[in-house]
Amino acid sequence: MQLSIMNTATIFNSFQLLLIFTCMLLINAAIVTQGARYHHESTFNYLSSTNISNQNHHWIGPIGHRVITVDVNGGGQFRSVQEAVNAVPDNNRMNVLIQISAGYYIEKVVVPGTKPYITFEGEGREVTVIEWHDRASDPGPNGQQLRTYRTASVTVFANYFSAKNITFKNTAPAPMPGMQGWQAAAFRISGDKAYFSGCGFYGAQDTLCDDAGRHYFKECYIEGSIDFIFGNGRSMYKDCELHSIATRFGSIAAQDRKYPYEKTGFAFVRCRVTGTGPLYVGRAMGQYSRIVYAYTYFDNIVAHGGWDDWDHANNKNKTVFFGVYKCWGPGAEAVRGVSWARELDFESAHPFLVKSFVNGRHWIAPTDA
Template sequence: VFNYTRGHHRLWEWPPSYRHITVDIGGGGDYVSVQAAVDAVPDNNMVNVIIHIRPGLYIEKVEVPATKPYITFKGAGRDVTVIEWHDRACDPGPDGAQLRTYRTASVTVLANHFTARNISFKNTAPAPLPGMEGWQAAAFRISGDKAFFTGCGFYGHQDTLCDDAGRHYFKDCYIEGSIDFIFGNGRSMYKDCEIHSTATRFGSIAAQFRTSREEKTGFAFVNCRVTGSGPIYVGRAMSQYSRIVYSYTYFDDIVAHGGWDDWDHKNNKNKTAFFGVYKCWGPGAAAVSGTSWARELDFDTAHPFLAKSFVNARHWIANSDA
């Protein structure tokens, strides 16, 4: 890890040098596919690699391996630069076995220090009907540490965004889906994002997988907007110590009665999960805090989930970005 001092005793973790690569589906850049640009980055990369992805629909499955940190996907706008694929959990993989959820992602990032700006990620598999098995279809999976997303779109139905592991910061993003469409065991802040439900009969936004009181993971939503169709649960206890907090967030009138779900109605998760609400508003807000096990937080309890220090962002996100 690089440690460069910037400002007053500030340790900065990004390398000082840059390399620029251009992807243009029309052939006017260095590569015509995003994966080819990623493949061109050497293992154990030690420079900031900015992959400029020009407008276009890139129909490909992309993976950034763990050996390639410091990569940025820079699109031309989330409405014009799109990477999409269509795998479902029940589809066979290269080995003939079912892919299962985590391997369905159109884009998978295993590397640390990944950034995406002004680009969309889609999984175009059809929406499942309630009760259908094997139709999970992720648009994006982030499993690396210290990832930053701004101006990005994530589009899918069931399990759109696999916020799997590591510290992540989402700013001004649009995330769309129907069932558990933000899920995993990441330690993540969602700031100024629009969370859009496409649920038809029933849906859910966030399913978080924290497994012990000691784990620092959880999802913190700050100044977001929850829109779309319902009814939806705003959070589900995917594991025993699931942790989800909504602060200063607007809710459309789409929240299901009770607001939250304990996943399997066993193990008394309502005693161990941490579901919090702080100064939320809108016609659906009353239902979000309307269950006994979603706490209406005071400022002191909410504060750790309001500051970017929740993801230790001081050393890896510029002040201008946060």
């Protein structure tokens, strides 16, 4: 009898173990299946959001996609770009592609900070143009002078903005020597994580206001005479043409990094500096201004010394970071013309050569870098 009870207990325990083992297998299979489904869905969402197949730039994160068409001649949903922007709801969570047909859009456009994930796509920077003509000395709606930052033909405060194959222009004429208040921006970017590809920026003084945030410019054309890229953005310019129309003296970049702990700065990689001069390649707008040129070609238009410390009074030459790495062309030697412009080695140049300078791994698709 005792033996029989022991056999029954042994059988019962074995059955329990088998049942537990079976349950564990089923749970593990469910986890694996769910994980595989999550991986598949994540991959699908990533590919959908980057839209690699049609080479449009879309942001990773928002859900859904919407297309809005603009045609100044009446062939789209709207005739003006601002009307299309107004049609995007506040706190937008979709990728919104605003397709802008060829034509000249004579208007001032603002993308507010409440409308992220918007893309402007033109039919080519030679044929799709948004332009306006404000200058810093012009009166604003309140009767007071606009000042530089409010002159931009297009202003973007929103995060995750992108633009492709379109031109932004300010048609105000270049100032004559000694004239004040003629700053006239074509574009102002004040949002974070903005991407530009195949775009044109045309103006005279202060063309591109690279105000704040992380930005990536690829294969763009930027034209101006004095400080035609300026602000305190943290931006990379890759394979861009920087074209000077200076008649007496000009300058390309004025970077406004104010404190040593700021990560801001301008990195120009594989760019071309062309046009007329003489011009400075960089000016110390901020006490800790940071500008680097790498693998960049310079026409013979660079001013003696190459760089300017802005006011010659605050010892900025001791606090700025102006760097050069493997630049070339007839004007390249002048870029090395002051002792406080550094000739970088690979180790010190590398942080400015890759998209991680703008934390690009997290918001720029590999095909867009």
